[in-house]
Amino acid sequence: MPGHRDVLAGGARPSRLFVGLGTAALLLLAAGSFTPLPNALNHVMAGRTELSPAEAIVVPGRGGADADESLTNRSLRRTLRAIGLYQRKLAPILVFSGDSGEIDARVRLAQGLGVPADHIVAAYGAHTTREESAVLERLLRPRGVQRVLLVADPIDMPRTRALLEGRGFVVLGAPTASSGPGDPESRLHLLREIASELAAWVYYRLRGWL
Numbered sequence: 364m365p366g367h368r369d370v371l372a373g374g375a376r377p378s379r380l381f382v383g384l385g386t387a388a389l390l391l392l393a394a395g396s397f398t399p400l401p402n403a404l405n406h407v408m409a410g411r412t413e414l415s416p417a418e419a420i421v422v423p424g425r426g427g428a429d430a431d432e433s434l435t436n437r438s439l440r441r442t443l444r445a446i447g448l449y450q451r452k453l454a455p456i457l458v459f460s461g462d463s464g465e466i467d468a469r470v471r472l473a474q475g476l477g478v479p480a481d482h483i484v485a486a487y488g489a490h491t492t493r494e495e496s497a498v499l500e501r502l503l504r505p506r507g508v509q510r511v512l513l514v515a516d517p518i519d520m521p522r523t524r525a526l527l528e529g530r531g532f533v534v535l536g537a538p539t540a541s542s543g544p545g546d547p548e549s550r551l552h553l554l555r556e557i558a559s560e561l562a563a564w565v566y567y568r569l570r571g572w573l
Contacts, residue, residue, distance in 0.1 A: 401554040408557070409517030410524070413535035417454045417512040419484070419503060420445045420537075423495055423523055424461020425516060428468040437516060440539050442469045445514040446476055448537060454512055458503065460486040460495045492519075492563075493572055496526035503532075512537045518553075518560045525573045 422445045426435035434442060438461070449457050457478060459469040466485045473483055486502055489495040503511070510533040515523055517538045524534045567573045 401550045401557065404557050405517045405553060408521055408560075409538040410520050410536045412538060414448070414453060414512070414537060415535055416452075417510045417535055418508040419456045419458050419506075419510075420448050420454045420512045420514060421458045421499060421527070422460065422469070422514045423492065423519065424465050424489075425519065426465070427462050428464040432464060432468055434465065434468045434472070438465055438469070439472075441514050441516065442472060444537065444539055445512075446473055446478060448512060448514065449473075449478060449482070456482050456484055456506075456508075458484040458486055458499065458511075460489055460499065462490075463487055492523055493526060493567070496523070496530055499527065500530045500532075509533055511535065514539070518557055522560065522564050522567060522573070526567075529573065 422441055424438070425441060426437040428434050428438070433439075442459070445457055448454065457473055459466045459473075461469070466487060470480075470483055470485055474480060484502055486495065486498045489498045509531070511527065512535050513520065513524060513527065514537045520536055520538050524536065527534050564573070
């Protein structure tokens with residue numbers, strides 16, 4: 364019965380498609396959990412580290428602050444790295460972005476570690492990476508800043524760098540540690556974050572923002 368065979372063949376095609384998608388998903392899950400793939404992608408996204416003198420050290424928001432007004436681990440890590448670069452005299456000012464609670468906590472920490480208040484710029488008013496780049500341009504152009512050290516997590520570097528370069532800044536990369544996690548669960552979490560950031564990159568490209 365040809366009609367019956369056609370129905371069976373038509374039903375087999377979606378089944379093979381679902382099996383293929385399921386297999387691909389399982390392979391990606393295994394690669395993300397039990398191979399260095401996420402760490403390798405993380406390292407590539409970090410780009411080249413360029414710890415050279417600049418006119419400002421820019422620290423975008425990441426993770427905000429907890430209810431007790433203390434910085435989250437990721438925000439703290441990049442804040443401490445930026446303060447360390449400032450103490451090495453690689454730039455005369457620190458620029459903190461993010462939500463207001465995160466910025467306030469970062470400013471308190473920097474001042475507590477000896478950074479003078481007039482060497483800190485608080486970049487309030489941004490809610491997205493694109494808005495951050497606009498606020499930074501508005502604050503830094505009047506100061507004559509053209510060359511910046513960008514301190515961010517590796518996966519955040521490509522999009523943030525591209526936005527700042529699009530506004531005319533010379534951007535030197537100072538990513539936080541790019542070696543990546545060692546346990547399967549953390550590697551899988553990193554892979555999900557990389558996928559999310561790549562999706563954001565594609566969205567920004569489609570909107571013509573990059």
